[in-house]
Amino acid sequence: MPSYLLKGGVVATFTKDNKPVAFNADVLVEGSVISNIGEGLTAPSGVEVIDCTERWICPGMIDTHRHVWMAVLKGYPQCDWLLSEYLVKSTLVLQAHITPDEVHIGQLAGCLDALHSGVTTILDHFHAANTPDHAEAALEATVQSGARVILCPGRQSPATRTLPSPEYGIEEETLKWQLEKLQEWGSRDGGKLSADGRVTLGLAYDLATIGPMEKHQEILKMARAIPVSIITAHVVKGPRILIYRDGGLLGPDVVFSHCNELYDHTAPDDEMWAAMKEHNCAIASTPEDELGMAHGNPPAFEAVERGIKCGLGVDCASINSGDLFTQMRFALQFYRGRQHEQVDRDKKTPPQHNKYNAADAFRLATLGGAEAINMSHLIGTVEVGKKADLVIFDTTSANLAGISNPFQGVVFHASNADVETVLVDGEVVKRDGKLTKVAWGPVAKELREKADRIRERHPESSLEVLWAEYYTKFGGPLWT
Structure with missing residues (x-):
């Protein structure tokens, strides 16, 4: 070498x-x-x-929450969608009907997009593991890219029906092969999915609020025995952190993305923050899309103030650019803006200086991210060894x-x-x-072709009709 x-x-x-x-x-x-x-x-x-x-x-910068494969969906105006709108149009339709070859090019392009922007490590919440072929396509493209990735296949099945309400008709068979695939991948040198160890195995698990807790405990116990390096899950609004705590599922290997619920919990002894601290869990904050899609307010610097591990992420490669520069700016300026607003509202004497500065945001994108994924002994700083x-x-x-x-x-x-x-x-x-590792020209050509194919299959107009039906039927947010 x-x-x-x-x-x-x-x-x-x-x-x-x-x-x-x-x-x-x-x-x-x-x-x-x-x-x-x-x-x-x-x-x-x-x-x-x-x-x-x-x-x-x-x-190298470290992205602690990204759906890499979604680079192939950039042709849709997802940057203008609400979260509830995204869940219907993208999760229930586009994600459920994506093909393995579309996942492959999206995954490859998404990893290269990250590398182009100086993001060298990604915690990839891969939620399009619809079949074994989808999973293998994602792994192959990830290894090919040269990025350092914790590949976290999502334990979930695709929707088999959208209206009058979502239905998941292949859950039993999907559960079976997904757990078998997790065991198979985990048997490869302790979860090293590439020969050089750049790609390692994690698990994305959003189902702990559904069904008997005993089943979730069994699955996560099996995953940790493999062992997977990280268990990641979405937390937007609602008590999911406490459900994880009460089920005994928390640990230092848990990374919760977003955690906007925590922004509204300001008491020093709040039990959600306390659970995060006690179990040394981490937050992956994605402030750009959180603010624009109605997730809630990003809690990145609130986590810093409480000594909670925290990194930044892009989230969906179809919504934001693949860089962390934007995320650093959003996180820092949002925090500053709210502090300034509070000083003005309460008629306080303005501070002499801003509490957090550029170096603090830089840390979130580098060392903070490394701490969040328990890799600060290997990456996140420029140090000998x-x-x-x-x-x-x-x-x-x-x-x-x-x-x-x-x-x-x-x-x-x-x-x-x-x-x-x-x-x-x-x-x-x-x-x-x-x-240099993968030539961009052929990737760009295939990405355009596959993106066009998806849009032909699922025109934006048909997605809007579906969303209108959902909005009429259900009204408010779907994330609770």
């Missing part, structure tokens, strides 16, 4: 004692790990030198030229156009602004 000396850059990262630091240094990458950091390093024989003059060297998951920013770009503080630059000014080079596990997957 090639090795690299990243020469003459500025390293921007957090330290072991949780401080943001930026310093001039060379970074030596040997194999899949960072082997040395310091000024004036000399490249050993056979090591390629990458000139990082006027470049920032940062840890950690995996070489690195992003190199070109500071001579139109976006970044003249900026001296890399944390402010990355959070408030950067885009994927400034991501010059990306390494995952010591392998260069983007160089000079172009993806």
Whole structure:
């Protein structure tokens, strides 16, 4: 495997004692790990030198909640849908009728989209495991992409009927093969789904509020015995956290996405926050779509204040772009806006400074994400001995030229156009602004073809008719 000396850059990262630091240094990458950091390093024989003059060297960003395969659904205006509208149009129809080859190209394109934006690790809530072929298509594309991914197949079956109410007519057979597939994948070297260990096994489990708790306990006990590395589930509104707690399902391997319910629970001794803290669970906050789709308010910095593990996520690749720059900005500016609003409303003396700054948002997208998925010993910072998951920013770009503080630059000014080079596990997957492990051109062509096919099969007009029927029948939100 090639090795690299990243020469003459500025390293921007957090330290072991949780401080943001930026310093001039060379970074030596040997194999899949960072082997040395310091000024004036000399490249050993056979090591390629990458000139990082006027470049920032940062840890790869970590997405703690994304439905990667949904990149193939970008042709629909999902960014304008309410959550309840999305659940009907996308979950009950598009997701239920997606084909394995459509999942494959969506998964591949979604992973490459992430890498292009400097996101090197993804917690993938893969909720389109409709058949064994769908599951294998997702795995194959994930491994092919070169991204670091915790692939969490969803324990759920596709809808077999939409009206007059949803019906899941193949639940029994789906449950059987999904658990068999989980066992099969888990038997591969302890859940390592790729030879290099970049792709590992998790489980997405949204069903704990449905049916007897004993069944859920049995399934999660089996999953943990495999072991899966992460168990993830959606929490928007409602008491799901307490249901997990009361069923004995919580643990440090649990990542709840969204958790907007928690924003409304402000008491220091609130039992939901207490359960998260006691069991060392994590939150994956996706502020951009949460604010726009009626999930509720994003609790990212409320989690930070309470010492709860928290990372950021894109959520649906069909709704938002595949970068975490936007998520960092939304999370930070939403928190600031609400604090300013409260000061004004209560006629308080304004603070001298904002409580949280760009470095705090940067941490959510890097080290915070690594902590959330229990991988901070491997990724999330630029340190000797950690995996070489690195992003190199070109500071001579139109976006970044003249900026001296890399944390402010990355959070408030950067885009994927400034991501010059990306390494995952010591392998260069983007160089000079172009993806290298998988050529983008053929992927883009197939993605367009498959997206057109889906839209022909499910025209937007027919989805709107279905949604109108649902809205007339049920009215309010469907997430409770």
